[in-house]
Amino acid sequence: MKELIDKLASERDLSDKEFLLLLDIEDKDDLEYLYSRARKKREKVYGKDVFIRGLIEFTNYCRNGCYYCGINCKNRDADRYRLSEEEILSCVKEGYRLGFRTFVLQGGEDPYFDDEKMIGIIKMIKNEAPDCAVTLSIGERSEESYKAFFEAGADRYLLRHETASPEHYGKLHPENMSWDNRMNCLKTLRKIGYQVGCGMMVGSPYQTKEDLLSDLRFISSFHPDMCGIGPFIPHKDTVFRDMPAGSTDMTLKLLSIIRLIHPDILLPSTTALGTVSARGREMGLLAGANVVMPNLSPVSVREKYSLYDNKICTESEAAECIGCLRRRIESVGYEICVDRGDHRDIDV
């Protein structure tokens, strides 16, 4: 197995059969070898730096009915909220004070936040903190809207592809949602000039190893600037409530494999990983991840932005959260970097 891992590290590609063998690794030594190769690559490009992104979950209204997501439009038990511009601004001010130089505006697909409102919010943040990057994560919009947000100052866009298999996509989403449209959105975002992030859940219902292989092939050819990988976690008010959560090991394996395919990629160690495993985020960093995205949303709404059950960090204020995270990051030999943390185009 070690030869195969070395081959991936030097050639950045494998045959389908070989990738599937890596996804099947269970031996502890082989796993540790995979993680350590990924860690070394990450350190060649980004050293010991961990980039932090301040996540502002500004609305949990959503027009979509994704079967896995706790804030999907069918969930009548979701307690809906929207942050005001003043609330968003105060998250940004507090985040800036704490060392954040990237703010991620994430939300459901909420028609209330039309282009005009989004442009106002983007400009407001850029005006308050011109040295910061603004990342949007607000789902599928038209090319015109994406262009307008980019012109208003948005730098990056996170839109997980969710699954590179159209058949699998159909099992996770209602019929009115389209895999083609989501994939086209990613291409459009790239064309406009955004730094783009795709990604998928690990262990989402009905996902096969072949689906994960398609994800790897897509990530390999699309070469996103970022890639969000986290385990699926069931939410009690969704049709997937009784489905098992994705595994920590499979998530870590994928992080390492993706790091070896694209040494320069920005790879978050996700909150979902920290939810399925107590030291999940630390393990993610040790498997090749180099970004963490702590929550800056007001504590009063944290519980309400409930994509999945038992989400961590819903009770502590931003300052407390970043203190805890700093200790966790330092416990595995890395350090928080106060910087926009842009994608580095370095060949190693």
Ligand code: SAH
């Ligand atoms: N509305 C935006 C943001 C979605 S929330 C959009 O469409 O892009 C961000 C990500 O959370 C989703 O892309 C999905 O991959 C993940 N997510 C949603 N429900 C989840 C669950 N039950 N378990 C784990 N991750 C989940």
